[in-house]
Amino acid sequence: MTAHSARPRIAILTSHGQPSAPPPPEIHLAAVAAAVQDHLPDWEVRSATLSSKGFLEAAMREDGAVIYPFFMARGWFTGKVLPGRLKGWRYRMATPFGLDPALPALTVAAIRSALHARGWKVAESEVLLAAHGSARGPKAAEAAEAFASTLRAQMPELRLTTGFVEETPFVAEAARNCGAQSLCLPFFAQTGAHVREDIPAALAEARFEGDLLPVLGALPGVAKLMADAIERAAETELSSPPAA
Structure with a gap:
């Protein structure tokens, strides 16, 4: 106490x-x-x-x-x-x-670990940050894009793109250009319907060949x-x- x-x-x-x-x-x-x-x-x-x-x-x-x-x-x-x-x-x-300033570093560590586990080199791989977006206003997309910019600065050798569930560019659109060595990282706190249903459906529509990672809220730490x-x-x- x-x-x-x-x-x-x-x-x-x-x-x-x-x-x-x-x-x-x-x-x-x-x-x-x-x-x-x-x-x-x-x-x-x-x-x-x-x-x-x-x-x-x-x-x-x-x-x-x-x-x-x-x-x-x-x-x-x-x-x-x-x-x-x-x-x-x-x-x-x-x-x-x-928006926690410590979250990007935690995410970078998780991305590096996921790539290492698959034997993929960072410079030959790609991450699709799949976020919610919103029709109500720009804040959700702005937060995801700011987070993506921070990740790019910390992993400049990695190709990183963004896609959204509720606004353009949609996840399926963004996923179509991803190669086989790609990870889809959901920019979500919890595994709700968007993560369980909408994102996998969008990846299937795009014939995404990579792997879907857990949400950021499930990261160690x-x-x-x-x-x-x-x-x-x-x-x-x-x-x-x-x-x-």
């Missing part, structure tokens, strides 16, 4: 979830929270998806929690939906998962990355008090 607190500090992991079937993503997010909890012994790490009615509100219970957005960008859900759901509470907001982000957020100012 930290000297300045008589009880554990609270962190709440939140993600979009799946409105048509809320329980599976809720269970998965709870498992992620348990892994983060291992790195934060003086905290209580809770979880709630936005798709499960009332779960986020029930998880809050008191002011002062750190909210961790398990999202890839500061888009509609993190910028509009989440603050709306938290109205009336005072909290601290951590950096969304996809992610739980520690999230714990570090929560601790950084704990040092920031609380959100403004609710209006009287």
